[in-house]
Amino acid sequence: MHPAIQNKKNQFKKVVIMFFSAASSTFGQTPEMDMTAYIDNAAILFFLLVLVIFVVLFLNLDKKGNEWGVAFKTAFRKLSNKLIDAAPVAKEEDILLDHDYDGIRELNNNLPPWWKYLFYATIIFAVVYLLDYHIIGSGKLQEAEYLEEVKLAELEKANMFGGKIVDENTARILTEASDLLAGQTTFNKLCSACHGTKGEGMVGPNLTDDYWIHGGGIKNVFLTIKNGVLEKGMISWKSQLTPAQMEEVGSYILSLRGTNPPNAKPPQGNLWSEKPDSLNVQ
Numbered sequence: 001m002h003p004a005i006q007n008k009k010n011q012f013k014k015v016v017i018m019f020f021s022a023a024s025s026t027f028g029q030t031p032e033m034d035m036t037a038y039i040d041n042a043a044i045l046f047f048l049l050v051l052v053i054f055v056v057l058f059l060n061l062d063k064k065g066n067e068w069g070v071a072f073k074t075a076f077r078k079l080s081n082k083l084i085d086a087a088p089v090a091k092e093e094d095i096l097l098d099h100d101y102d103g104i105r106e107l108n109n110n111l112p113p114w115w116k117y118l119f120y121a122t123i124i125f126a127v128v129y130l131l132d133y134h135i136i137g138s139g140k141l142q143e144a145e146y147l148e149e150v151k152l153a154e155l156e157k158a159n160m161f162g163g164k165i166v167d168e169n170t171a172r173i174l175t176e177a178s179d180l181l182a183g184q185t186t187f188n189k190l191c192s193a194c195h196g197t198k199g200e201g202m203v204g205p206n207l208t209d210d211y212w213i214h215g216g217g218i219k220n221v222f223l224t225i226k227n228g229v230l231e232k233g234m235i236s237w238k239s240q241l242t243p244a245q246m247e248e249v250g251s252y253i254l255s256l257r258g259t260n261p262p263n264a265k266p267p268q269g270n271l272w273s274e275k276p277d278s279l280n281v282q
């Protein structure tokens, strides 16, 4: 095969690959992207493809002397000349600049109008964007979108845990025996190594007295269990326990109040005067 033809073929290959990789990046957004978006994208790509095929067909019609083809080609040329606005080769002398860099000379062509229009379009877009997102506020900024997604994910998570949405603001003291038993099981398994089997305190503080480093009451206790006190060796349990389990184990701990277990660790922190609904600002 002649090298020039080979070259053209390779170029064609490149264009095809580019087209399909662009297409796949529009397709491949998220694995569970809903079907309508998928169909929309497919429809747009299909429409563009048909458009390109039609333009190419029409541009070749004139070769057979078809008057529609000739008219189309003339209009197409006119439009593309208008959009590119480069001086014809015959007139290049007129716009040749004076300077000469080792035989390299420069034409003083106009900025291509298609490029200018695109530039104006970006300015208009910026104004619309500014109005929409920053002044009227009808569009959602990335941060708001992110927070919304997080909220949805939290809801989903809560649903996974039996529809029980518990956090430090809504945590309540559970008094059902079954809840306390579940809390005790968790405590014995995960917490007693540091807080003692009866909550008397070892590495971690005594959990049976009225003194709390991070605040007493279910809300503060829930928050400490959830976030931990990493620098002091108290683990954050939110990835290992469900919110409901943290509420259970928190309630269990608070049920130990005043049990005076043997070998109790001396009080640490501040005397907690019972304000069950207050949440420490940590």
Ligand code: HEC
Pocket (backbone or CB within 6 Å): 186, 187, 190, 191, 192, 193, 194, 195, 203, 204, 205, 211, 212, 213, 214, 215, 221, 224, 225, 229, 232, 233, 234, 235, 237, 249, 250, 253, 268, 269
């Ligand atoms: C690796 C040791 C360790 C384990 C395991 C551990 N804790 Fe702790 N915990 C600590 C330490 C240390 C502190 C004290 C943090 C401080 O000094 O600020 C603490 C503090 C606490 C506090 C706050 C006490 C206060 O006075 O404010 C609570 C509540 C608590 N832990 C609950 C739990 C629960 C529930 C578990 C099990 C799910 C658990 N801890 C497991 C080490 C541990």
